[in-house]
Amino acid sequence: AQSVSQHNHHVILSEAASLELGCNYSYGGTVNLFWYVQYPGQHLQLLLKYFSGDPLVKGIKGFEAEFIKSKFSFNLRKPSVQWSDTAEYFCAVNGPSSGSARQLTFGSGTQLTVLP
């Protein structure tokens, strides 16, 4: 079964600081990659996705992520965070699980706190 690792459990930044959240996955075959965000009291929302093509993908609210196949990584970045970016961020990988069925596997999440 595939696994997804998010190395930072809690990140605290001041406004205007740059952000990079790490994500690594275990499966070496074809996968689709996602970052989801969960703002306090709100539902999971898609930030960005990677299926194929340009490994640098841009998402909503100024976020971007880079897919590095050789490192099995899909790190999330934002040049300048805002207080409103305070939320839980989940990396997720869609790939084969047991057998051939594809499913979405989430990382453990990173809580981002942005101080005003």
Added chain:
Amino acid sequence: DTEVTQTPKHLVMGMTNKKSLKCEQHMGHRAMYWYKQKAKKPPELMFVYSYEKLSINESVPSRFSPECPNSSLLNLHLHALQPEDSALYLCASSQDRFNEQFFGPGTRLTVL
């Protein structure tokens, strides 16, 4: 309409009760999912329906029983739950098993 709706928003039930959670989408998606999410944890997959057929059951106890009456609706029937089943239950849908999933707001379930 790009929403997944879930009812009820909150549910409190005793261990002997029977209740149902409902999920609806009108995006023409053919895959629908139930997840369980505990506080500060990622969603855990419970069930996957693809073209209205159950395709994944992640070893979920039989006290949870999913149902997909049609391509827009997904139910989760609950019976004889345990207090440790208290969690946020999320429904999601996607165009197919490969594409991004759209999540509903969830049902906050408390089992007394």
